Amino acid sequence: MRKVSLVFAGALLGATAMSVVQEPGLFTKAWAAANADTYRSLNLFGDVFERIRADYVEKPDDSKLIETAINGMLAGLDPHSSYMDAKRYRDRQVDIRGEFGGLGIEVSMENNLVKVVSPIDDTPAARAGILANDIITHIDGDPIEGLTLQQAVEKMRGPVNTPIVLKIMRKDSEPLEVKLVRDLIRIQVVKHRTEGTDVGYIRLASFSEQTAEGMQKAIEDIHSKIQDKDLKGYVIDLRNNPGGLLDQSIQVVDTVLERGEVVSTRGRQPEDVQRYSARSGDLTNGKPIIVLINGGSASASEIVSGALQDHKRATILGTRSFGKGSVQTLITMGNNGALSLTTARYYTPCGRSIQAKGIEPDIMVEPVIPDELKGKDRTQGEAGLRGHLLGTGEKPRQADPVSQDEISNDDKDKDKGGGSSAYVPPDPKDDVQLQKALELLRGTATDATFPPKPGELSAECAQMAKKSDAGSKAPKKVAN
Secondary structure, three states: OOOOOOOOHHHHHHHHHHHHOOOHHHHHHHHHHHHHHHHHHHHHHHHHHHHHHHHOOOOOOHHHHHHHHHHHHHHOOOOOOEEEOHHHHHHHHHHHHOEEEEOOEEEEEEOOEEEEEEEOOOOHHHHOOOOOOOEEEEEOOEEOOOOOHHHHHHHHOOOOOOEEEEEEEOOOOOOEEEEEEOEEEEOOOEEEEEEOOOEEEEEEOOEOOOHHHHHHHHHHHHHHHOOOOOOOEEEEEOOOOOOEOHHHHHHHHHHHOOOEEEEEEEOOOOOOEEEEEEOOOOOOOOOOEEEEEOOOOOOHHHHHHHHHHHOOOOEEEEOOOOOOOEEEEEEEOOOOOEEEEEEEEEEOOOOOOOOOOOOOOOEEOOOOOOHHHOOOOEOOOHHHOOOOOOOOOOOOOOOOOOOHHHOOHHHHHHHHOOOOEOOOOOOHHHOHHHHHHHHHHHOOOOEOOEOOOOOOOOHHHHHHHHHHOOOOOOOOOEEO
16 A cells, blocks of 8 residues: 655645746745635634633543544545544554454344354364354453444454453353464455356455455366366456455456456546556456446446456446545554545546446346335445535536435436445345346356457547546556
8 A cells, every 4th residue: 555645835836836937926926825825724723723622611632623623624525535543544454454363253243242143264263163143241351241343343353372261152051261362364355156067156345455366266266166168157246345455456357357458547637647457367268257236336346347347358237336436545644543535536448437427237137125125225326425526527416406305216316326226135046136147157048248249448448548538648657
C-alpha cells in the first residue's frame, strides 16, 4: 500500500506559479486573497472549538471534538473518504493483510453470549476440539456477558504464541475450560469447489493480500480434480464482494487474461494517469468463464468484471453491480491513525467509468427472493449515497416533486442507476444465478452473449477508450 505524505504551502506555491509567469502580480494577489479566506475560516474553527470547551454543558473530550471535526470535513467530500484512529487503522490493516493472531473460529452473538458458528480447519480452535454451537461464556476468567461481539473478538485475538483460556458451555455437557495458544490465522477470502465433474467454482469474498494467491491455488486444485478435456469452464462468484486492494484485482484478472489493459486510474490532474496491463499467460487455458455479480459487488469486484467484460474474456451474469468507481489511498498519519482519501477514478479498458452506474451484466438474472425478504434484498447503490462523486454525464440530483413513496423500486433503480438485488440463497440448489451459469457452461442452455469471443478490444471499445483519453496528458504507463 502506498504511503503518501502531505506537502503544504511552499512546495504547492512553487509548483503552481510555473504556469502563470505572465501575470505574477495577479497570481500573487489571487493566491493571497484565497489564502487569507482560508486562514479566516481556520480562525473561526478555533473560536468555535474554544467556545465549546469553555461553555458546553458538560466537559467535552478535546480529542473526540477534533476527530469529529476531521470526519465531518471528509464526509463533506464523498462517502468513502474518512479518518481512522489508530485502533480502526489497525483493524483495517487486518482486513488488508487477511491474517491476524487468533484462535480460528467463526462466531456470532446469541443471548448476549458468543456462539461458535464453526472452527476453521487446522487452527488452534479446531485442534483443541471446539465445536460448532459451543457457547463461550468467559475469556481468561472474565465473563463475556455485557461485551459486544466486536469486543469479545478483540479479546480473543492477540499476538501469536500467547495463551488464552476459554470457558465453554456445550449441550449435554458440563462447562469446559479450554486452554489454547494463539496462532497466525488467515482469513479465507477464496473458497472453491467442483460442481459435478465438469465445472470449477471459485468464490472471492474480498480482495485482501491473500486473494490473488488463493485464486491461483483454487485453479490448480480444480485442475487436479478435473482433467482438462472434461472441464467445461469456471464460475467466478463476486456477488456481495465489497472490493479491497487494487493490485489484487489486477492480479486476479491477470490470472485469466492473456494480454491487454486491465484498468486505468485517473486523478485530479490530467497527468495523474496510471495504466495496468496483464502479462502473458492464462492459468485456465482459455476455458469459458462466467462471472456472477449483484448489487453488493463493488470497487475491485467491478474492476475485475469490467475488464473481463470489455476483453470478452468472460460473460457477466446476475444483477447490476454497486457502482463504486473511485480509488481510495491510505495516508498514514504517524501514530494518529490514517486518512482514507479518494484520489482517483478508475476506468475499464474501454474507457468506461462505472462511477454511480455500475457494471450491467451481459445476462440479467434476478434471484428468487423469499417472501420475508422481499423489498429488503436491494442495495442502495453508489448513486443512492448522499454526496457521492458524480458519474460521467450525471447531473446533481434535485428534490423530486413526486413523493418517493409513489415511485416503484424498479423506477427508483432506473433513475439512480444503482441499487439492485444482493440476495444469494444459502443453498446452491436454490441459486438460480449459479444454476443458469452451470447450464450455459454445460450447453443445456444457450445465450447470444455466451461464450464471448476473446481477442483485441472491439473498434467501438477502442473508440470509447480514445474518447475517454482526450483529457489525459500523461504517457501510457504499464504496471506488470
